Amino acid sequence: MITSAVRTLATELTGDDLPAYVYDLPALRAHARAVRDALPPGLELYYAAKANPAPPVLRTLAPHVTGYEVASGGEVEHVRAAVPGAPLAFGGPGKTEGELRRALTLGVERFHVESEQELRLLAGAAEDAGLDAVDVLLRVNLPLASDELGGAALAMGGRPSPFGLDPEAVQRCLPLLSGAGSRGPLRLRGIHAHLASGLDAPAQLTVAAAIADWARKLSERHGLDELTEVNVGGGMGVDYAHPDRRFDWAAYGKGMADLALRHPGRTLRIEPGRALTVYCGWYVTEVLDIKHSGGEAFAVLRGGTHHIRTPATKQHDQPFQVLPMDTTATWTRPWARPAVREEPVTLVGQLCTPKDVLARRVQVPELRAGDRVAFAMAGAYAWNISHHDFLMHPRPGFHYLERRAPPQ
Ligand SMILES: *Cc1c(COP(=O)(O)O)cnc(C)c1O
Secondary structure, eight states, X not given: OOOHHHHHHHHHSOGGGOSEEEEEHHHHHHHHXXXXXXXXXXXXXXXXXXXXXXXXXXXXXXXXXXXXXXXXXXXXXXXXXXXXXXXXXXXXXXXXXXXHXXXXXXXXXXXXXXXXXXXXXXXXXXXXXXXXXXXXXXEBOOOOOGXXXXXXXXXXXXXXXXXXBOHHHHHHHGGGSBTTTBOOSEEEEEEEOOOOSSBOHHHHHHHHHHXXXXXXXXXXXXXXXXXXXXXXXXXXXXXXXXXXXXXXXXXXXHHHHHHHHHSTTXXXXXXXXXXXXXXXXXXXXXXXXXXXXXXXXXXXXXXXXXXXXHHHHHTSOOOEEEEOOOSGGGOOSSSXXXXXXXXXXXXXXXXSSTTOEEEEEEEEEEEETTOEEEESSOSSSSGGGSOTTGGGOOOOEEEEEOOOOOOO
């Protein structure tokens, strides 16, 4: 459901101010606080910045998260500047030597190492920098049987993947890490895994338990006393078909508290992206035109998937709400207002490609040229994954709503 602050702005903006991204920061704050409160106190919550790295979003989350997961040199620089002093965990495949050196210079707190070569590069960079205790988590691509997850058909870890290390490769990395018998500038602080996306709370808990158990066995087998951290990743599900069905943070928090009890002395950490920020953003635009083709209704919107690529990438209908615009000022043209009523309509953008579809054959009571449409769940993997320059349309406006000052 659209928040009243977003609705007000969405109807006050002029057509030429649209499209616009509108972020409800008080709603984000309340959501982040609720997530944090549902989690056991000892569990560390990192935000995966790639979901939405806009500085007002990062700053709004700051009081509610332990740190940020970053996945490129660009994100390291950006998040350091936006939230100075917040702990960073640097993950992602294909880190360059230059990025690793720069991250060491910036004092990045944790490195999620994805390959044997990366471990060697990091060790060399740390030695050159005169550092002797760089904290590393090895990212492992753990095999998980799908029956562990109730047979759910999911893109699970353990399949061939460019991400992380196979369990055998983790063993091969141990001699390169201090705390595992040898000495060097890198310290094995923990195990990291991010195995799936879109899981519900029970499935996430199963995955978390499997990772924590595996980490414990590894540490016991090799006497790794400094291996005290287990990062079980992100991927908490969001449901674009049912925006009101939210990840069950209460059940998840309870399960993670139980898991922590079974792993005394270990710090558990999660790093969700979308489940934190997806709900706080709306992409608001107006209907430019309505037409029929081959018996089907199309609404042509200002903007499109060059601003919000999510529905094209995920092949889903982006959830939306129609904001009817009834003032006489809305329709001053001397011809009938194009409209559809009680009919499925396909919402498309301005791009000259049949892929520019935001929602397909969705039943609406009424939609007219000049009405506004607010697409929900546009707070993560939306603007920042889109191909903005395709066709050279203007960029959307960006509005980060703060709570209005109470009336004097
Ligand atoms: C993308 C990513 C995340 C966040 O995933 P969400 O689905 O947004 O929660 C967390 N960890 C890693 C390693 C990632 O690549």
